[in-house]
Amino acid sequence: MSPVDSPPSPVPLINGPISHIRPFFWDLIPLCDLYSVAHLILLPSPLRLSTTFQQQHGEAAAKGNVRGIQLQPRFMNALAALGLGASSSSGISVFTAILPSSNGYVSRSDFLHLRLQDFPFPISKIQDCLGPLKRYTACRLTKARTDDDLATLFEDAAAVIQWGDLDATSSFVDLQKYLLGLTEELRSRLSGAHWLVPHPIPRKRLALIRGRPNLTTGSPIYRAAHALGIDLVVVDDEGHWLQPDTPETRMHREAFLATDMTEDEGVVDRIVASIRRYPLPIHGVFTVSDNFFVTVARVASILGLPTNPVSAFEISVDKHRSRLLQDAPGHTARVTSVEELNTLLSATESPAFTPIYPLIVKPTKGWSSECVSKVTRPEDLAAAVRKATARHGSAAVIEPFFDGPEIDANFVLLDGEVLFSEIADEPPCDADATEASVEATFSPEALTMPSALPRDEQQIVRDTLVRLLTKAGFRTGVFHVEARVVNSRCHYRSDRKEDGQEESSILDLVPKDQDSLHAEKTACKLVEINARPPGYRVSVPVRHTYGVDYFAVHMLAAVGDLERLRLAAKPFAFHPSPSLASSTTTTTIPRAPEAQYWSRLVYIPAPAEGIVRWRSGLSPCEELKRRRPDLGERIVVAVDYCAPGDRVTLYTDGARTYVAHLLVCSRVSRRDAIEVGEEVLREIRVDVE
Incomplete structure (x- = not known):
């Protein structure tokens, strides 16, 4: 049994003057088949001779809860x-050594940073000890009773985490609960979640076709490539920001191949x-630019x-052909x-198309x-097509x-x-309204996970969409699919909630009343297939919420x-947790x-046309976090x-223009995440003149 569950034998905590900081140390804890951890607590210097601390913690030690070790250099x-x-x-300083159970080679060097994103306990530092693709030799110690043992554990760790300091007045029970x-x-x-693979990993080189318009949207790709030990070669037009050979650009790519990317018949050749002229072998090509999917697939086929x-x-990429997969x-x-x-429409004999309103034209x-337009009456169809x-x-x-x-x-x-698969809910947009005009947009307003x-x-959604993906011919990769659930037992409804003197209305997906249910079977209807990760705005929240990096x-x-x-x-492996705040429905x-939590992605639309100003000297997202630190604590990404x-x-090309996005989270309930997201939307200030 782990010492966390069964305390070790009594050891006096303080017995006279101390020349070095003295730790509380719990024995090595088997975390799972893949890892063990070693927690270490260092007492603060002012408490070494504190009478109160000796009395409080000395009693706990006497009951057999603490193992003391005199620290040496x-x-x-x-x-x-x-x-x-x-x-x-x-x-009180707290450290944790992460110790993989077996030897191996590093699959991803920032693995622990990825898995510990938004950890609910404050982290001061994560010290990685493993570089990309490097070999790790597992520590063979099963106990740590001496200074040399402790030193060996931390020297052999794959990573060491230093947590935020605890208050010096913490009781021993507080410390024990904290470590549990x-x-x-x-x-x-x-x-x-494997950090290591058992055999050496050859370094690969990958050509990114279209190198992303800026560092913000490109950094998740460049960072993941570095951690994976993949060298990026960017292929894009002359004048791209990654072309100059500077220390900054070399951090993100190995080389830049200036190429005419005009979308004509010669772009594949x-x-x-360009790739064949590069003097080093290239092992793959990819893109996240929608209009280059077919081009890149052809390039890959030619190059084998x-x-x-x-x-x-x-x-x-052809929404008519993809619609026919299910039409x-x-x-x-x-x-x-x-x-x-x-x-x-004028065909009278055996018409090939019979419009049934409402329609979508895109x-x-x-x-x-x-x-994209929703057409609710025949007289608007021509305008939508135009x-x-x-x-x-x-x-x-x-x-x-x-x-x-x-x-x-x-x-x-x-x-x-x-x-792996995950589903997120997109609340109704302007064009979802029953009487929406042809000018209403389908621009998203938020996303809830x-x-x-x-x-x-x-499960119906998963089964249907995977069947359509494989029917189209896809076998391996990341796929972002948009769809609607017809005859669902849920619908969007505004529920009111009273908080003392305040009353709020939250629009969310909730179960329908019994008299609103239909006998028809639930079905998933495809909207479109994107043979890539979801966009930057969604891929990063998924990485935070589930621990899966789609770009990697x-x-x-x-x-x-x-x-x-x-x-x-x-993905992560948390225990299911019911909602605690849904008082308006009978189900949780x-x-x-x-x-790891419920999350709400909030899109911030431009409030007006004009010139953006930062009147406070801060960006809108940063100004919000400074002005409302209570909201800032809940904002994961801004x-x-x-x-x-x-x-x-x-509007830009018929869609809403966004000026920012923010991801908020809740470990309490879905409703809480939505409420925080709505408050962020109300409180953010975007100055346009």
């Missing part, structure tokens, strides 16, 4: 060599030629590099002009809800509007096997490293065991898109 030197040590003379909570939290984050079939990408005959049409639409090529065909010079697809909760579903597939859909409906998975698929792909798809909403002097409009 070697152990202190081991901490110092790691850049660690007591951070103050007045607080720390251990359980670590277990939920590390169980089943130009990219292939890992990829899904070109035909699968051709289906996914009923006659319900979907593709037109290139209003004239073609009129010809189609470009066959497009993204971010650009130029708007859609004007975007990207593409045709328009006309399809049914599926009434039901909209969801984002993301999948990690390995040869057709689902390694995990989904509140019933478990069986979530995407790159590992591109270089064909399927073993590490499987490891990278491992459990938190998915893969999620990203401003605009700088002073930038011009913004209300």
